[in-house]
Amino acid sequence: MSTKYKRIIIKIGSNVITKADGLPNNERIAHLVQQIAEVKKSGIEVILVSSGAVASGRSLITVADRCDAVAARQLLASIGQVKLINTYAHLFEKVDILCSQVLVTKEDFRDRLHYLNIKNCLEILLQHQVIPIVNENDVVSVTELMFTDNDELAGLIASMLNAQALIILTNVDGIYNGNPQLETSKIIHEVNGKGVDLSAFVSQRRSQFGRGGMITKTHMAQKVAQLGITVHIANGTRDGILTNILSGDMPHTRFIPQKNASGRKKWIAHSETSATGVVELNDGAKQALTSDKATSLLPIGISAINTDFKKGDIIKLIDSHGSLIGLGRAEYSADKAREKMGQKNQKPLVHYDYLYLQ
Structure with a gap:
């Protein structure tokens, strides 16, 4: 054999x-x-x-x-x-x-x-x-x-x-x-x-x-x-x-x-059904994440927080049409993400190491 x-x-x-x-x-x-x-x-x-x-x-x-x-x-x-x-x-x-x-x-x-x-x-x-x-x-x-x-x-x-x-x-x-x-x-x-x-x-x-x-x-x-x-x-x-x-x-x-x-x-790849939060990304963030370059999800790329989540939860990342881009583990809560949304020089919401793309 x-x-x-x-x-x-x-x-x-x-x-x-x-x-x-x-x-x-x-x-x-x-x-x-x-x-x-x-x-x-x-x-x-x-x-x-x-x-x-x-x-x-x-x-x-x-x-x-x-x-x-x-x-x-x-x-x-x-x-x-x-x-x-x-x-x-x-x-x-x-x-x-x-x-x-x-x-x-x-x-x-x-x-x-x-x-x-x-x-x-x-x-x-x-x-x-x-x-x-x-x-x-x-x-x-x-x-x-x-x-x-x-x-x-x-x-x-x-x-x-x-x-x-x-x-x-x-x-x-x-x-x-x-x-x-x-x-x-x-x-x-x-x-x-x-x-x-x-x-x-x-x-x-x-x-x-x-x-x-x-x-x-x-x-x-x-x-x-x-x-x-x-x-x-x-x-x-x-x-x-x-x-x-x-x-x-x-x-x-x-x-x-x-x-x-x-x-x-x-682990994250198989967690779609257990994801709590839903985060909508703008086109720039979608393009950055789906390129060949390893990238984390920064608050500047977020256009909306559709569903609440806590730090450590698995969240769904969607585009403006609602299509799933990927899954990731949240580095902080939905409330903090709303505060930082659209701002430069902020800590990533999802680090590349905890990001799975479809």
Whole structure:
């Protein structure tokens, strides 16, 4: 297995390990565990982000028709998470590997201290040769508290742990330049640069059992690649997929990484949903920030403070049309920013080291 990767995140989608009847595909899970064991024994650290708790729950209990959708999901996820982790633990035990369960919610990533606590937990597991199996805690994550899907969570974990690669296993061979069911459609083997618009090629349709569609995957993959991490989107239902991706023998879509970003910028890049303040910039500031020169956001470039924030909060930076330019950590409060707005020779509201541009 020839690869330069030292640490990878493997995200397994619901459709990969769920049969057509909605029940878990235990043979597929066992085959993936065998491959993960091979990858780990070759010296690569592996963090697994696995969907499938709801499917596992469905194999154990029938939900009453009167249950609403959120309650049914909580019931199935709560029961199924135990079954899923036991399945993994049993299979990894057979190959002399210890795994652990790490359940998280979006709230855990909003605060830099919580974020670092999760990071430290995952690092100590890896140091002790344990494979962390990360999943969203669907029992408490409902509606606006949820990640878009586990792709978003996997991207966040990849950024947090400075992984070299993120492998997203789905039930198609990659991103196609048309409808995957048409013979004329071909796999896009490489995507290079954040400016590539793939939305024209990608189906809006969501997977049968998962929450996320291919558009979510492509947006997240481009963001993660922009932060310096290679992203592979491949077909997890193919035999030997992981070992073949790592040895370069399997057709799939690879997002080429851009310049590596700092740990702080990686955290800020994934903080859009937890941003409190909204700051509108004038055209001069927008031009300065989006140029190739490293620049902090100075008060002279601010045209309006649209929403209040405190020192240390993540804030959205928008242009005069309301389009998102980037995200940053506020060096002082909205009240102070209003006082300094439009003035020269003032301390930056967002320092370059804490600034992430779209």
